[in-house]
Amino acid sequence: MKRDIENIKRDLEDKRNNDIIYKKAKLMEIFLKDPDIQEVLGKKDPRPLNKYVDPSNPTQEELETRKEIIEYNEKIKHEQIIPFLKLNGLQYEVLNFLMFDINDSDVSYYNKTIKTQTILVMCLIHEDEMDTQYGIVRTDLLSYIVRDLLCWTNALGMQLKLTNDFTDIIDVKYYCRTMKFVVQAPNTVRGHMGMNNKYDDFSW
Amino acid sequence: MRLDTYKEYLLKHGNNLAEVKRNQSDYTIDYTFTRDPNYKRVYILTKDGWKYEDVKYQFHSASSILKDAVDYYVQFRPGIHYPIGSYIIIPDDTTHDLNLSEDELKNPFTQPVEDRKQWWIIVGRNDASAYVRYMVLKCNWNFRWILNGKILEVFGCIRNANSYTSGAWTADYSTTLDNLSGCWIPDTYHVYSDQLSTLGLCDTRTIHYDQRFMITNNIINPKCYRVTKVVDMVPQGIIKLSIKQDDFDSKRDCPELLLCNYYEEEGKVNVDIEPSGDVGSNSIKYMTTNEDFELIESSEELLLRIGITSYFESSMDSTLPLEWKLDLIGDFSDEDIAYYCNLLKVTKFDNKTISIKPSKAKSLIGKRFNLSVCDTSGNYYSSIELEVGE
Numbered sequence: 001m002k003r004d005i006e007n008i009k010r011d012l013e014d015k016r017n018n019d020i021i022y023k024k025a026k027l028m029e030i031f032l033k034d035p036d037i038q039e040v041l042g043k044k045d046p047r048p049l050n051k052y053v054d055p056s057n058p059t060q061e062e063l064e065t066r067k068e069i070i071e072y073n074e075k076i077k078h079e080q081i082i083p084f085l086k087l088n089g090l091q092y093e094v095l096n097f098l099m100f101d102i103n104d105s106d107v108s109y110y111n112k113t114i115k116t117q118t119i120l121v122m123c124l125i126h127e128d129e130m131d132t133q134y135g136i137v138r139t140d141l142l143s144y145i146v147r148d149l150l151c152w153t154n155a156l157g158m159q160l161k162l163t164n165d166f167t168d169i170i171d172v173k174y175y176c177r178t179m180k181f182v183v184q185a186p187n188t189v190r191g192h193m194g195m196n197n198k199y200d201d202f203s204w
Numbered sequence: 205m206r207l208d209t210y211k212e213y214l215l216k217h218g219n220n221l222a223e224v225k226r227n228q229s230d231y232t233i234d235y236t237f238t239r240d241p242n243y244k245r246v247y248i249l250t251k252d253g254w255k256y257e258d259v260k261y262q263f264h265s266a267s268s269i270l271k272d273a274v275d276y277y278v279q280f281r282p283g284i285h286y287p288i289g290s291y292i293i294i295p296d297d298t299t300h301d302l303n304l305s306e307d308e309l310k311n312p313f314t315q316p317v318e319d320r321k322q323w324w325i326i327v328g329r330n331d332a333s334a335y336v337r338y339m340v341l342k343c344n345w346n347f348r349w350i351l352n353g354k355i356l357e358v359f360g361c362i363r364n365a366n367s368y369t370s371g372a373w374t375a376d377y378s379t380t381l382d383n384l385s386g387c388w389i390p391d392t393y394h395v396y397s398d399q400l401s402t403l404g405l406c407d408t409r410t411i412h413y414d415q416r417f418m419i420t421n422n423i424i425n426p427k428c429y430r431v432t433k434v435v436d437m438v439p440q441g442i443i444k445l446s447i448k449q450d451d452f453d454s455k456r457d458c459p460e461l462l463l464c465n466y467y468e469e470e471g472k473v474n475v476d477i478e479p480s481g482d483v484g485s486n487s488i489k490y491m492t493t494n495e496d497f498e499l500i501e502s503s504e505e506l507l508l509r510i511g512i513t514s515y516f517e518s519s520m521d522s523t524l525p526l527e528w529k530l531d532l533i534g535d536f537s538d539e540d541i542a543y544y545c546n547l548l549k550v551t552k553f554d555n556k557t558i559s560i561k562p563s564k565a566k567s568l569i570g571k572r573f574n575l576s577v578c579d580t581s582g583n584y585y586s587s588i589e590l591e592v593g594e
Binding site for chain 2: 035036039045046047048049050051065128133134135
């Protein structure tokens with residue numbers, strides 16, 4: 001059977017096209033909604049703008065300070081929760097990241113319509129930020145929150161199981177804790193999430 | 205003339221012909237010393253203080269953009285020697301005299317760093333020729349660091365370490381800075397031993413591995429370096445440091461004072477300040493933000509709330525840096541005091557404005573703190589009491 005290239009109709013906006021896209025969006029939503037993650041990631045607060053003494057005629061100094069504050073506020077908007085594992089560039093304002101990705105790692109030996117999905121969540125922390133004010137190492141605190149949010153929950157359909165939680169030294173400046181969750185999921189079965197393509201149907 | 209009188213006469217000029225020639229040359233050089241265009245009257249730091257000395261200042265090797273600043277020779281009068289590592293102020297082509305004022309002559313270390321254009325250090329001794337010449341290198345940077353709450357400094361030379369690296373080093377998940385440079389500074393204790401404090405010098409032996417320096421003229425994007433190698437025996441009297449570029453830490457480093465690790469944590473200065481009485485009137489104001497996110501004075505005294513940022517401003521007249529401090533009120537152990545104070549994150553925006561954000565620790569609720577501010581001279585002091593709520 002060949003794919004009918006001439007008549008492909010796709011909705012690129014629909015996250016349900018692919019279960020990985022959909023599940024990543026779900027994970028992002030969970031992490032963003034958590035009241036403590038941003039705090040533990042050390043997200044910086046924006047600086048309030050300086051007030052002009054005479055709003056209609058601000059001085060050069062006031063304008064420059066305002067510009068500086070706006071630039072700083074822009075810089076700290078740098079995303080800290082990232083839906084892929086990435087290389088960090090050189091910057092000073094944001095140092096800690098929570099990154100995650102999903103792999104389809106295996107299919108069931110007995111039933112190829114069931115696959116094993118691996119969710120990798122990586123807490124990457126700069127050495128200067130490892131200590132927290134709570135007396136707990138930042139990687140450990142973050143991994144606790146992630147585990148609290150995901151482990152044994154049905155956040156992505158079937159129950160998520162934590163199979164690995166290991167620490168690592170990334171290089172001289174970064175430490176990380178990587179958690180690996182495993183979940184069983186339908187292997188792109190028609191009529192299920194991740195299926196809109198009739199050619200995806202399993203067949204012999 | 206008797207034979208032994210004649211012998212004695214001859215021996216006065218030396219035991220052999222080499223000594224005779226040498227003595228004659230020494231005499232001629234000493235006698236004609238100031239007739240040479242290379243002659244300069246310099247000011248040199250000895251263990252007994254600063255003193256004038258006569259030198260011949262001689263060209264050694266050509267300066268080129270392809271290499272570091274080159275050294276020059278100085279030759280003292282015959283038989284005069286000074287240790288390697290000595291400071292020497294040599295007049296330049298702009299004047300025959302030193303560019304020091306009368307007061308500065310008493311202690312040249314009072315000369316502002318930006319005016320020190322004539323400072324050199326002796327970095328080597330050339331024994332090869334009959335007349336010993338010393339190699340001198342021009343000082344071009346005042347290195348500053350902090351030790352046990354005191355700011356120390358030494359005037360020395362920045363050397364190029366010929367680092368043809370990209371300037372950045374990328375590992376698996378991050379990129380760090382990777383530029384190398386070198387510094388040559390006098391081993392002040394070796395040269396001036398226990399006269400250091402009398403002469404106004406700092407002990408450079410205290411510079412050790414991982415000591416950070418801010419070496420930059422750019423206070424917008426300052427460059428910091430970390431000491432990775434210390435060579436203090438080749439030659440004795442000079443300490444050669446290899447330094448590797450390090451990240452500028454905006455929380456801990458102070459570009460205005462060119463000091464690394466100036467702040468122990470945000471807002472807390474790492475240098476000892478002794479308040480000297482004069483307590484000013486209460487100058488700490490509660491601030492809040494308006495709908496445009498501009499900082500305005502708050503009409504009411506607000507509670508600190510966990511996880512929420514509060515703003516404070518000081519209306520002190522002082523132009524000196526202000527130091528803000530939080531103290532826990534009540535009867536607590538030292539450990540508890542350190543723990544609770546650490547739970548409050550203080551961020552300094554500019555000299556007069558700070559924010560305080562209590563961490564989301566439930567144990568903080570109900571705790572009361574004393575927020576105080578004083579300037580680094582200790583002349584102004586003001587404080588208010590704050591309570592943490594939910």
